[in-house]
Amino acid sequence: MREGLVNLALIALLPLVALGAQAAGETYFVTLVTKATILALAGIGLNLALGVGGMVSLGHAAFFGIGGYAAGIAAHHVFAGTPVLGWPLTVEGTDQMPLIWLAGIAAAGLAAAAIGAVSLRTQGVHFIMITLAFAQMVYYLGVSWKAYGGEDGLPIYLRNQFPGLDTGDAMQFFALAFACLLAGVALVWQVSRSRFGQALAMARMNEARLAASGISPYPVRLAGFVLSGMIVALAGALFADLNGFTGPSMLSWHRSGEIMVLVILGGVGRLCGPLAGAMLFVAFETWLGGLTDRWQLFLGLVLLGVVLFARGGLIGMLAGRARHG
Amino acid sequence: MTLALFLEQLLNGVQLGLTLFLMAAGLTLVFGVMGLINLAHGSLYMTGAFVCATVAGWTGSFWAGLLAGALAAAAVGALVEVSVIRRLYARDHLDQVLATFALILIFSEGARLVFGDRPLWLDIPPALSGTLALPGGAEYPLYRLAIIAIGLGLAGGLWWLINRTRIGMQIRAGEADREMIAALGVDIRRLYTLVFALGAGLAGLAGALVGALQSVQVGMGEPVLILAFVVIVIGGIGSIRGALAGAVLVGVIDTMGRVFLPAGFGLFMPPAEATATGSALASMLIYLVMALILALKPKGLFPADA
């Protein structure tokens, strides 16, 4: 019960802060809240693999970046007036977010299926190293893809559009990101309590029991990994539009680490843990980053402290021990 | 393609491979003996390079810097093991990943605080600044040959340490069965600190050696760390022999791919496209090789338990 209340409060906090900032005329804070919202969505997505399925992936930046590149590439072609594909069939660029999201999510799903198919043949440390390595491969692909900016990345001069909204307006774009977050939370909640979610959780808790129940662990994990990557890709597409930029930095393994960090700060395996983690992360970055260039030093110290001494994360302190399953 | 170019690139690949081996050896030992995944290993590499560049600047001697770099990395490694890493052995891999990721952030910012924001430069020692004539006519830098020699020497030394000494026996026992070495009366905490410091020292040495080829800067250890992971995955986790084989394989394939793939595509593509496609593919090549090896042998080429 207490955890449910904390979850609700966390979800309500984002629009309240955004509205407050808007009322005070602080558009910059609306943008910050939007950033926290988008990172929370990425965290929710990663948490499906990490918290529910027990897959410690250091490669989710690949999916985040693929979503970002979908937004950047589509916008780039609209801006330049060139088709994305000339052959075998002509595909024009688009500035419509629903189409961009669809493309980004599909591309990330394919990438996650390929990366997952190889990495999930292994477990434990192997899996961590291999997901990290494959994400690095995608990173180098981004760096060497000169047509889309190579190392410099791609600017998005005009934020992509969503039917019926003025996405250039900070508050409306926040509302869109928040709706995506709600959809993500609802999806992950639905999935975790479904038959599939039960099987995925059992793959984390006891693989032998899952197999003895007649359910093959490998495809269950793979499906969870793909779904997780697709949610993170949506966050990536939003993130690129928020920043007006996409580039290899979105694919960097530090990004994987950061998404994982905000899941942990909030408490792994908790539905809304990533929300708390993302808010804390952005608050930390903004507040400490304003005080000192060395804010990551303090982030490192806090993270080390949480890992060594406060394993339930932030919500753990508020709501007690994590409940699984 | 001339013989000279081929030989030159082959040696470059071997040199890269042996540097990777120095990184991978520590990682794989630490995993094999203590069951720990250490993302901060690249920070120790960076520490070695920074200390080497600084001490070499003070003393004017590269060799003094090299020694200081390796020793400083080992000392920092020991310190980190005692203060943080030791608490992680009994934890799951997720906690290990997070805590060592936190260490990276701390080390990177710490290095900026201590050594400043700008990259440092390290000069190749005068005695090794010359070149050696290769068959085919190319001149090959002596310094790179020295790295190859040092790498091979250390690989041999490590083999001797693990297979022929008392410490090595304890390390091997630790890989096989942790309870057993405690039963043998070995001070397991001291052994763990020693193994970690040894790995850190090797990483620091690698960083210092490479520091003279590139600039010494924050973050320099991370691409090497990821390559070292690929090496370990290919070679088989926990296996020193696998680390050596994997490292040389990765070094040679990566180096050769970067040179010869664009040239290869140039045979049937316009030059600009060939360069773009070839170099994009080359940067992904070793990861594709890793995927292929994993598909065939999920435990790597030389699994430690075989």
Added chain:
Amino acid sequence: MAEPILALRGLSKSFGALKATDDVSLDLRPGEIHALIGPNGAGKSTLIGQIAGSVVPDAGEVWLGGRQITGLSVAARARAGLARSFQVSSLAMEVSARVNVRLAAQGRAGGTYRLWGSASRDSRLAAAAEAALARVGLEARADIPVAELSHGERRLAEMACALALAPRVFLLDEPMAGLGADGTARLTALLDGLRHEAPILLVEHDMDAVFRLADRISVLVYGRVILTGTPDEIRASREVREAYLGEEA
């Protein structure tokens, strides 16, 4: 004689020079409890692994209901109707027995890739899990995390998982181990009736239970079946006494 439901043909597995199982052939017929006994290190665990699919045999075949299942994975064999219990309880410790048993019911019912609808509120799964828990007498303790259950209760929870699979064959690896007198009596009564639902291949150290329950007994020594027969035949065999019972009794 009825067609065997589970048939092992020439199963062999070596670990280096050690022959863990050596040309083992066994039949499990409808309605019977077939006990497998043997001293420690006789290869019982390896044989169970080969039947369940976690150990790949060097040679030999496993047939279930007239279909060869030798190449199938653990999960595929479970789907084909083979329910196993583990020698050391293998349950998800941080959740309740009910969640563990419900997952077995879900494995039986299928629909694992259904992303919608709550599994815990699915009445079909709930009923199957409840029935299985009731049969082992664990209803009252079904909602406590397995980690907080006693060793014997975990054995019963594991048995309930096997029941919830509604299998064609039970493969039970020392189900009595660690049970108190009450638990043993309860499980003995359960197994006694269960054989008519699906035959049981029973590996067990509790000789009282074995001789009370088994229709036939096979004796495994150094990886080989030295004798298969009725309990009386086994008791009467000098070979068995020398090889096995003599050592332990």
